[in-house]
Amino acid sequence: MSFDRSLPPPPAAVRPFRFGRWESPRLEGGPRIMVLREPGVPLVHLEIVLGIGADRDPVDRRGLTALGAGLLDEGTAGLDALAIAGTVEQLGASLETAADWDGVYVAISSLSEHLPALLELGAEIALRPSLPAGELERLRRLRLAELAHRASQPDFVAGVHAVGLVYGPDHPYGASLLGTAEGVAAIDAGEVRAWHAARARPELTTLVAVGDTSAEEIVALAREHFAGWPGGAAALPPRPPEPPAAPSRRVLVVDRPGADQTELRIARIGPARGAPEYLAARLANLLLGGKFTSRLNLNLRERLGITYGVHSTLGGRRGRGPFSVSCALDTEAAGRGVGEILAEMDRMASAPPPAEELEDGKSYLTGTFPYRLQSLDGLADHLATVAIYDRPDDYFDSLPGRIASLTAEDVARSAADLLRTDDLAIVAVGPAARLARQLEPFGALEVRSDPASPSS
Amino acid sequence: MIHRHLDFPFVRHRLANGLEVVLQPDSRLPLVTVDLWYHVGSKNERPGKTGFAHLFEHMLFQGSANVDTNGHFTHLQKIGGVANGSTSHDRTNYYETVPAHHLELALWLEADRMGFLLPAMTSAKLENQREVVMNERRQRVDNQPYGRAFETLNELLFPAGHPYHWPVIGTMEDIAAATLADVTAFFEAHYRPNNAVLTLVGDFHPDSALALVEKYFADIPGGDPPPPVATPAASHAGERRAVLEDAVRLPRVYAAYRVPPFGTSAWTAADVLATALASGKSSPMYRDLVYGRQIAQNVSVAALPTELEGSLVVAATGHPETDPDELLGALDEHLERARREALAARDLERCRNGLLTAYVEQLQRFDLRADILAQATTLLGEPGRYADRLLEYSRVSPEDIRAFAAATLAPEDRAVVTVVPRADPGRRRT
Structure with a gap:
C-alpha cells in the first residue's frame, strides 16, 4: 500500500465529550x-x-x-x-x-x-x-x-x-x-x-x-x-491570614555535601483557585512548564540535557497557594539552569504567546480533560471540587467554552502577574561548596546545613 | 461470582508481517488508547552494554523520517493526547491516549518510528539523550534514599550473566559509552513488526480501526526473530547478603526469592501469598510488625511479573531505633509459618476479594486495560490469557499456597539487602 506518509492525517469527525449529569x-x-x-x-x-x-x-x-x-x-x-x-x-x-x-x-x-x-x-x-x-x-x-x-x-x-x-x-x-x-x-x-x-x-x-x-x-x-447527626459542636478555627508580602529575591542552599545531583525549587505566591484570572494562569503555567513540550522542558531537558525533566505547578488551593518550578539537575549546571528558568519566566511574562502555541495549549487542556474521568474515583474527585470550591453546577460543561475564549492577552496579563522574578525564593539542595558561587548572582545567598542529613 | 464482570470481548488479528493486533472497543468515553509493546527489554542486553533498551526508548521520541525531533509529543499534546513510554526487564512500550477522532494520528506516529526511524537518528540527539538519562539515573537511583537497594538485590538474586542481573536503567559507564552504531543495531534486531503487539482500547469500530492499522503498518517489513536470550543454568549457592549505607534515617530490609515465571500457576500462588502476608491493615505482617510490635513503619510483599522467571520481594522499613536484624527475624517468622501452615480459608477469601476488586478497578481505565491485554499477548502469547490469573485466583487452595511457599521460599537460597543510615554524611562511595 503506497501513500504519502509525510503529513499527519486529519482527524475524523469529533465525538463530543460531556461530563455526566x-x-x-x-x-x-x-x-x-x-x-x-x-x-x-x-x-x-x-x-x-x-x-x-x-x-x-x-x-x-x-x-x-x-x-x-x-x-x-x-x-x-x-x-x-x-x-x-x-x-x-x-x-x-x-x-x-x-x-x-x-x-x-x-x-x-x-x-x-x-x-x-x-x-x-x-x-x-x-x-x-x-x-x-x-x-x-x-x-x-x-x-x-x-x-x-x-x-x-x-x-x-x-x-x-x-x-x-x-x-x-x-x-x-x-x-x-x-x-x-x-x-x-x-x-x-x-x-x-x-x-x-x-x-x-x-x-x-x-x-x-x-x-x-x-x-x-x-x-x-x-x-x-447521616441521621441524628448533631454536628457543629465546636467552633471553626479562623481562616488563615493573607500571605505576607514577598521581599526581594532570595537564594537558599541546603547543603548536602555528597549529593549526586542538585534538587531545585523556584517559588512564589500564586493565585487562589477561585480567582478570576486562575484559568488564564493555568494556561500560562502549562505553556511555561506544565507539559512535556513546555518551554522549560524543551529548553533544559531537550536542548541542554541538564535534567531528566523540569515542570512548573500552581498550588490550586482555596487560598493563594504556591507557584513553583521544580527539577533535579546536574550540580555543575545549576547556575545555568536557574538562569534559563528565570529567562523563560521573563520571556513568558513580557510577551503574549504566539497563536499556535496558545491554541495548542488550549486544546491540550480541553482534550486531556476526559482522560482524568476514566475511573469512578476520578469522577468523584471532580465532583468533590464542585462542592469544595463552590463551583456552579455547570462548571464542567462550561469549561471548554471558557478555555476556548482565553486570548493571548489574557495569558500575557496573568503571566506578567504570576511570573515575576524579582521576589522569587530559589532553593537548591545539594553540595554547597559547588553551588554557592554558581547561585550568588541570583540574589542574597544563605547556606544552611541540612538538619535532615544523618548525624548532622 | 465476580468473574462475570471480568470477561470483556476483544478481537485479535495478525498482519502478514507478523504484527499482533488486539482490539477492544469501548464507547464509554470518546477516547482511544494505542499501546505498542515491543518484546525487548534489558534482558536482551549484555554486560557492558546495559541500559540500552531504556536509552533506546528515549531515542524513539527524538523523531523519525516524517516526524521532527520532539514532534511525537508536539503532535499528541496539541490535540490533548497523553503519551509516554516505559522499559522493563522484558519489554518496552509506547502508548498514547487520545481523543477518539485522532486515532489515525496516533497510528501514523507509531508506524513512522517503527518503519522509518533510522534516517532521523543523529549523534547529537544521542548525545543529548545520554545526558538526560544520566540525570534520570541520578534522580531515580543515585540521589534517592534507598535508590541503589533494588539493583543490589537483583545483582545478588540473579547470578552474573543472568539477564536480570543488571538494572534496567543500566550503569553510568555503559550509558555514557552508547554509540550510534549500537542504536542502529538494536533497532534492526528488535524493533520489527513481528516482535511487537499493538493494542487499541476505546471508542472505535473494530473493522475501520483494523483498516487503519493495515494502512499504516502492513508495508513495514518483518525481520528475523530477535536473538534468543540465554539464561545460565548455574545458580548462586547459599544466602547472599549486602549492607548498604545511605543518606537515610530509617533502616530498611529487603529479602528476595526466585519464583516460577509470570503466567504459571505457581506465580499466581506467589501473588496470592504476597497479598495474604502483607496487603492491608488486617494482613498478618502488618498486624504484627506495624500494629503490634511496632518495629516497622511499613511492610510489603510483591510478586514481580517477569518472563524468564519471577521474583518475590519482601520489604520492611523500621523506625529510627529498629534493629534491622530483628526486623528481618520478624519477617522470617511469617515466611516460616507460610511454609508450615496453610492459610485460613477466611484469609484466602479476603485476598481473593481484594485482588479481584483491584482488577475490576483497573479495567475501568482504557490505558490499564490495554496494558493487561498487551502483557498477556507479549509474555504469554495470547491476549485471552489475561484471564488465567483470575481463574487461578479462584482455583488456588490454601494448601497449594503452602506447598508453593515450602518449595520456593528457602532461606538458604535468597538475597537480603539491608540499608542503614550512613555514619558520616559527608562521604559517599563513588
Whole structure:
C-alpha cells in the first residue's frame, strides 16, 4: 500500500465529550448529596468530604489535619481499628482517608452489591470516629518516622524549604501538609476531637456517590446513616491570614555535601483557585512548564540535557497557594539552569504567546480533560471540587467554552502577574561548596546545613 | 461470582508481517488508547552494554523520517493526547491516549518510528539523550534514599550473566559509552513488526480501526526473530547478603526469592501469598510488625511479573531505633509459618476479594486495560490469557499456597539487602 506518509492525517469527525449529569437530591439536616450514575461497571465509589482542610491548622500544630484524617479509620463507636480493616477487606473494598489544604476525604469503593455496608462504614468513619488516644500515639510515631524518612528525600526537603521561604513561619502554607515533627509531637487527643467536631457539620459535608447506583438508593441510605447527626459542636478555627508580602529575591542552599545531583525549587505566591484570572494562569503555567513540550522542558531537558525533566505547578488551593518550578539537575549546571528558568519566566511574562502555541495549549487542556474521568474515583474527585470550591453546577460543561475564549492577552496579563522574578525564593539542595558561587548572582545567598542529613 | 464482570470481548488479528493486533472497543468515553509493546527489554542486553533498551526508548521520541525531533509529543499534546513510554526487564512500550477522532494520528506516529526511524537518528540527539538519562539515573537511583537497594538485590538474586542481573536503567559507564552504531543495531534486531503487539482500547469500530492499522503498518517489513536470550543454568549457592549505607534515617530490609515465571500457576500462588502476608491493615505482617510490635513503619510483599522467571520481594522499613536484624527475624517468622501452615480459608477469601476488586478497578481505565491485554499477548502469547490469573485466583487452595511457599521460599537460597543510615554524611562511595 503506497501513500504519502509525510503529513499527519486529519482527524475524523469529533465525538463530543460531556461530563455526566449528576443529581443533587436534598436531605433535610443532612449533607449535600451528589450522585452520578455510571451503570456500565458493577462498582460504586463513595466519597464523604468534610469541606475544611489543613489551611486552618494552628502553626504550632502543623500536621493536625493530616494526622486527624489518618485517625478517622482507626476506630468508630462499634469497631476498633483492626475490625474496620477486617470489614473493608471482607468486602473487597478499598478505603482511604486523606486530607489536603481544603478538605478531608473518606473514600470507599467496592462492588455495588456491597453499597449498604460501604455507606454505613463510610458514614461511621467520617462522622462518628472514636479517635482513640492509644491509636493516636501509634499513628504519631508512624508519622514522625515518615517525616524522618521524607527528610532524606531531596525533593521533599527542597519543597519544604521553598514554601517556608515564601510563606514564612506564621502561615499554614509555609510547611508540608504532613506538618513538622514539632507540630505532630505536640498534638493531643483532645485537640484531635475538637478538630473533628469543628468539621463534621452538615453544612460543611458532602456525600459523593459515583457508579452503579441511583439517587433514590443513596438518599435512602443517607437518611439512615447521616441521621441524628448533631454536628457543629465546636467552633471553626479562623481562616488563615493573607500571605505576607514577598521581599526581594532570595537564594537558599541546603547543603548536602555528597549529593549526586542538585534538587531545585523556584517559588512564589500564586493565585487562589477561585480567582478570576486562575484559568488564564493555568494556561500560562502549562505553556511555561506544565507539559512535556513546555518551554522549560524543551529548553533544559531537550536542548541542554541538564535534567531528566523540569515542570512548573500552581498550588490550586482555596487560598493563594504556591507557584513553583521544580527539577533535579546536574550540580555543575545549576547556575545555568536557574538562569534559563528565570529567562523563560521573563520571556513568558513580557510577551503574549504566539497563536499556535496558545491554541495548542488550549486544546491540550480541553482534550486531556476526559482522560482524568476514566475511573469512578476520578469522577468523584471532580465532583468533590464542585462542592469544595463552590463551583456552579455547570462548571464542567462550561469549561471548554471558557478555555476556548482565553486570548493571548489574557495569558500575557496573568503571566506578567504570576511570573515575576524579582521576589522569587530559589532553593537548591545539594553540595554547597559547588553551588554557592554558581547561585550568588541570583540574589542574597544563605547556606544552611541540612538538619535532615544523618548525624548532622 | 465476580468473574462475570471480568470477561470483556476483544478481537485479535495478525498482519502478514507478523504484527499482533488486539482490539477492544469501548464507547464509554470518546477516547482511544494505542499501546505498542515491543518484546525487548534489558534482558536482551549484555554486560557492558546495559541500559540500552531504556536509552533506546528515549531515542524513539527524538523523531523519525516524517516526524521532527520532539514532534511525537508536539503532535499528541496539541490535540490533548497523553503519551509516554516505559522499559522493563522484558519489554518496552509506547502508548498514547487520545481523543477518539485522532486515532489515525496516533497510528501514523507509531508506524513512522517503527518503519522509518533510522534516517532521523543523529549523534547529537544521542548525545543529548545520554545526558538526560544520566540525570534520570541520578534522580531515580543515585540521589534517592534507598535508590541503589533494588539493583543490589537483583545483582545478588540473579547470578552474573543472568539477564536480570543488571538494572534496567543500566550503569553510568555503559550509558555514557552508547554509540550510534549500537542504536542502529538494536533497532534492526528488535524493533520489527513481528516482535511487537499493538493494542487499541476505546471508542472505535473494530473493522475501520483494523483498516487503519493495515494502512499504516502492513508495508513495514518483518525481520528475523530477535536473538534468543540465554539464561545460565548455574545458580548462586547459599544466602547472599549486602549492607548498604545511605543518606537515610530509617533502616530498611529487603529479602528476595526466585519464583516460577509470570503466567504459571505457581506465580499466581506467589501473588496470592504476597497479598495474604502483607496487603492491608488486617494482613498478618502488618498486624504484627506495624500494629503490634511496632518495629516497622511499613511492610510489603510483591510478586514481580517477569518472563524468564519471577521474583518475590519482601520489604520492611523500621523506625529510627529498629534493629534491622530483628526486623528481618520478624519477617522470617511469617515466611516460616507460610511454609508450615496453610492459610485460613477466611484469609484466602479476603485476598481473593481484594485482588479481584483491584482488577475490576483497573479495567475501568482504557490505558490499564490495554496494558493487561498487551502483557498477556507479549509474555504469554495470547491476549485471552489475561484471564488465567483470575481463574487461578479462584482455583488456588490454601494448601497449594503452602506447598508453593515450602518449595520456593528457602532461606538458604535468597538475597537480603539491608540499608542503614550512613555514619558520616559527608562521604559517599563513588
